[in-house]
Amino acid sequence: MDSTAEVKRITESKWGWELVSPFLKSTQEVFQTMLACGCEFGEPQSGPIGRTSDQVTAIISLTGHIVGSISISFTTKTATNILDRILGIETDEVDDFVRDAIGEVANTIAGKGKRDL
Secondary structure, eight states, X not given: OOHXXXXXXXXXXXXXXXXXXXXXXXXXXXXXHTSSSOOOOOOOOOSSOOOOTTEEEEEEEEOSSSOEEEEEEEEHHHHHHHHHHHHOOOOSSOOHHHHHHHHHHHHHHHHHHHHTO
């Protein structure tokens, strides 16, 4: 599914365009500028965050006029590829370097998204 169709589907969901749109936009910007690649969105979820063994998730808390949290999840392969793109370090395992890289990407996405709310 292309990004335009995905954004249209999300705008029709119960989360509302006003809250979701800035974070989708910031995710696309961060992937294009920091990682020099595109991205695909999965199904947005509300409520407790599930976890699988092949997933790396960063959770960012929001405070101020919008209170809540945002999570962004990657497969292990995508997370290790992000580290390689940011620092040129190749690995097949999730370690502190991978977690730090994912945290940095998530912080940047959340900061840009919150700015645009």
